[in-house]
Amino acid sequence: MPRARIHVIPTSAPDDVSGLQQLIATGALDPTCLRAILGKTEGNGCVNDFTRAFAVSALKMCLGPAAENVTMVMSGGTEGGLSPHLVTFEVLEEEGTGPALALGATITRDLLPHEIGTFAQITCVAEAVRSAIQTAGIATTSDVHFVQIKCPLLTSARIATSPKATQTRDTLKSMGLSRGASALGIALALGEVDAATAERALAEEDKSVWSRRASTSAGVELMGHEVLVLGMSPAWSGPLLVDHAVMMDAIDTASVRAAMARMDVGRSSVLRALFAKAEASSGGLIRGARHTMLNDSDISSTRHARAMVGGALGGLVGRADLYVSGGAEHQGPDGGGPVALIAERTGFYGDTE
Amino acid sequence: MPRARIHVIPTSAPDDVSGLQQLIATGALDPTCLRAILGKTEGNGCVNDFTRAFAVSALKMCLGPAAENVTMVMSGGTEGGLSPHLVTFEVLEEEGTGPALALGATITRDLLPHEIGTFAQITCVAEAVRSAIQTAGIATTSDVHFVQIKCPLLTSARIATSPKATQTRDTLKSMGLSRGASALGIALALGEVDAATAERALAEEDKSVWSRRASTSAGVELMGHEVLVLGMSPAWSGPLLVDHAVMMDAIDTASVRAAMARMDVGRSSVLRALFAKAEASSGGLIRGARHTMLNDSDISSTRHARAMVGGALGGLVGRADLYVSGGAEHQGPDGGGPVALIAERTGFYGDTE
Amino acid sequence: MPRARIHVIPTSAPDDVSGLQQLIATGALDPTCLRAILGKTEGNGCVNDFTRAFAVSALKMCLGPAAENVTMVMSGGTEGGLSPHLVTFEVLEEEGTGPALALGATITRDLLPHEIGTFAQITCVAEAVRSAIQTAGIATTSDVHFVQIKCPLLTSARIATSPKATQTRDTLKSMGLSRGASALGIALALGEVDAATAERALAEEDKSVWSRRASTSAGVELMGHEVLVLGMSPAWSGPLLVDHAVMMDAIDTASVRAAMARMDVGRSSVLRALFAKAEASSGGLIRGARHTMLNDSDISSTRHARAMVGGALGGLVGRADLYVSGGAEHQGPDGGGPVALIAERTGFYGDTE
């Protein structure tokens, strides 16, 4: 019976793999069981953030051939007091009883440049998400709590050599389009929207259409998609639980508190990891009060948003090593975002871990 | 019997006084009763933040001669989702019963440049704080919950023309020294430290010595100090209450939640305004997790800290128009800071306001 | 006979008018003769740069009623070593012989919000430029060397209340559209392009169509245009000369050196003031070498461009109080920009001034 195991590993620099190495050396982490690594790195999280690639380069060197099966998604930007760290996901085999945290990963075919930001991307992603859900042995889409996708973007070279016209010639804008199409693909696979609505929302940039469980980020290093699905499954064992919340704005901690209550965090379980999306509300307001994120030409709005949401969540859960990621097109409502929580039942193995 | 009245006024730009003008026009605010205006403006809150002076310039033009009696402290920096706003403090005369929010303001003599950052500044401030407490009619120092001070700094010209050597030749550093000495002066007046300890802590930059109720900021436009004291007094009337908390780190919301509980916020009272200090912990950690604020050469640590604490407090109280100010030398513990809260008892005048 | 007089006045802060006041006090500057003030202020030159408005506010307070006839254009951003300063333009009456620097100023009607960035703006500006040329007594358009325009932009409120659809709903983008349309209006008035080409270039954002003498900047405080034309005229007297160059890229100092040679700078004349436009080349290259201005999410490309061009021109002319302004849509070639130079003939009045 599969069992998911995670480690939250602090890093002292983007290329710091000493924590990972130590876990491997002590046997606490088995690289051959690794399926995914999500991480926060301390760059600006924007176009010229090289800390993500530096981290991936160091992780690949550290893991060697074992890296090939590992989905790696680095999110740049530890504004406010967010703490750089890695979260590793392993799949072990172990006798036990479910339900427990289940995970599935897959990749898609490469998109053609002109497909980025189109309905073709939505359907491509939706298919992969359905496949990953099946792989994970998650019975129904309502048991899915988090879908992380790494998606492609357009570069000047890709635009120049594309035989068909691309959706945009602006490389930065292509990141948003790709993240948005991927999020809508997730929403489609989870039954949150129908195909026609997803297609229209993408075309019209309709912010009122969104997924409750999508988290997507664009990277230059791939033309396909890497997909990681987290959910609950009776076919999986172990002490880990996953649930999710949707923050309706940057300071909506009540939604997350409710999820923690459902998981009985602080009583029969402890919070192990948290993944959230953050963005500045496009209307320029938070509960009626003007914010200045979108008019600030010194600091990108995504940096402001991560800091604010990192503070709100840090104030709630009492820790700063949180995965708060910017750029939340069709991921939660305008100015808000989905949050996934992983908790561990205490005393699961008859003793305190 | 004096009664304090406050208004929280959103602004659309540093020089936006339209909200203030409207309150004056409708009679809701009487400029002749104004004693202080505290505000957040949307600059960087650092050396080249001209939004503070621009705001003060606009307020003075708006108020005319009435401005002379008004202590104005603008705090730059609305990082994260903090919302630019003004908080006005008036003193009215009204029959009623105490205790209620009391306020007292005073100014000190001008310092000589070489006194900035020395024990002379500590004693000068302490004396003024004691005087303001007396003016406010606050019976004991334990009823004081917030002391806001605007203090001087060194400029190149002041350093050059000083007959005696100044404590530093670094103008930025002089801001920290002046804020720190002012905070220790408050601590001395409130009986939080003795004179010898205050003097030693200033000299040694001993971060373990701090005030629970001080909030100080340095400005180029004065050589003395403007002092505003808030506390509870039986000699004052009205629906307003004040209390304070000390955040032990940037995500310590529990301390503020406790203060809100003491004030019965959400039941018999509503929160009207909040004033907090924020800073990056010098050890580089928040609850054991590394933050990157002090190594970021793109964004000043004070900006990160305001965003983080603004998020933590916003997530707790559910609003973003909070006065969160950076630079907390000897104001709360290393990495934390004092928080003052003003609440209003509902139904005070027999009806819902 | 009219004579133009200029002063280059250093400032110590955006609201520093002490230099101007001193010139007025000593009689060296007559506020009733003032026609225009151009200035560099030390903000970021982008959306949230309040130093421009702060400077204008201080200048208006200083000048009083005399300010009404004065075109004021503040350009934010003194990156690199650029030095904050003001350049005042007065028109005196004096016997003498031409030709010499001539200047003319005018204003246009207010645009309707939906006209910003359209052909209607082009023609509106072109008409005003022609009028200002005539006012200045400049005989032919080839004697015009610099046209500075302050043009309107769209705000959220203007977009919301416009009965007709505006060209864009993006306020930042409206600045570029307005600057570009104004520049094309100048080009049309100067005979640099025909109306059909100007209209097409605006619609298609064709960067190959540009003026050699336009300098435009957008401001929130007006809906019309303020126009300042500088040229040579036989009807004007005095020691001042004006000429212009077009930098073909950010380091094209040869073009400016040639203009200085034409004015005999360093021999029979001295350079008094310089006005330049700067921008990052859209292709990402300077003479074949990749620049990183357009991928930098920490520093706006306009800030990089001003610093680079300020260095190139400072290295050429040996001074740092230069008016280098960003955002050069249709003002000079892609990545380059127009430069205007004012020199003063030495010994004009029989002695050294």
Add this chain to the structure above:
Amino acid sequence: MPRARIHVIPTSAPDDVSGLQQLIATGALDPTCLRAILGKTEGNGCVNDFTRAFAVSALKMCLGPAAENVTMVMSGGTEGGLSPHLVTFEVLEEEGTGPALALGATITRDLLPHEIGTFAQITCVAEAVRSAIQTAGIATTSDVHFVQIKCPLLTSARIATSPKATQTRDTLKSMGLSRGASALGIALALGEVDAATAERALAEEDKSVWSRRASTSAGVELMGHEVLVLGMSPAWSGPLLVDHAVMMDAIDTASVRAAMARMDVGRSSVLRALFAKAEASSGGLIRGARHTMLNDSDISSTRHARAMVGGALGGLVGRADLYVSGGAEHQGPDGGGPVALIAERTGFYGDTE
């Protein structure tokens, strides 16, 4: 007879080694002959600039064991229009006649943490520079034109574990101390200052004592020093020449123009590479005009200085792939810096290369 060869290789990202690989693949560059690589990377050039380490990591992976003998100094920051690139230095064996560019490299012993920023570092560096000069076969110190040193810095861990007190507990400040001591070590070795003066200048931070040929940068990855000396030697052959200039301020292009004239650049030689140091003048002035670099809390002064000097030099030499490095303690006068130029004699091998 040794011959120095250089390549200037543009890069498309910090970890882009494709240009280097191509030169190796075509035989134009022999990795076994490589002695040094200097490069500009597109980070912020300050504390949290990870592009330098990322570049070094990629270069080491690319070069494999050959990397061991190669001094690598990456300088972060391509502000303005500076172009990211690498300059490789090889030493070949070839018959010919001198004099020509000679180079020598060496390393020093590791410093103890408490030695950083002390006279011990000065003497350690001076000895190594003398040794490198000898290795290079440069006859007299007056034939040395450029000494590049990579020096250590203090980290929190090094400070904490040092048995003796370190010069500072501020890691950023230790970078400046180490750069300054290294520069004074170079000055001592080159006979520019005597030992007593060097020691005093370091202790007193006396900016009037400086080297005309030093370029130093601090890096976390070493505790010793890597030293690269460039000069002219009759014992070396080949078409390359080296000379130097000292910019007296950020816009002093005349000094560099004079050096180019001495090398006959543009006639019998072409400029191949340029290395310069840049910094903001501590007095806040450039030729009497106020700059705002030191008061800018959004952009570090080193970034402004690189952009300004990059513009000045780019405007002079007509290219943007220049090595302009910030932080010039005791390297050239206050606000200025040394510049080294490498030119290639045309037709040296009887044909145009």
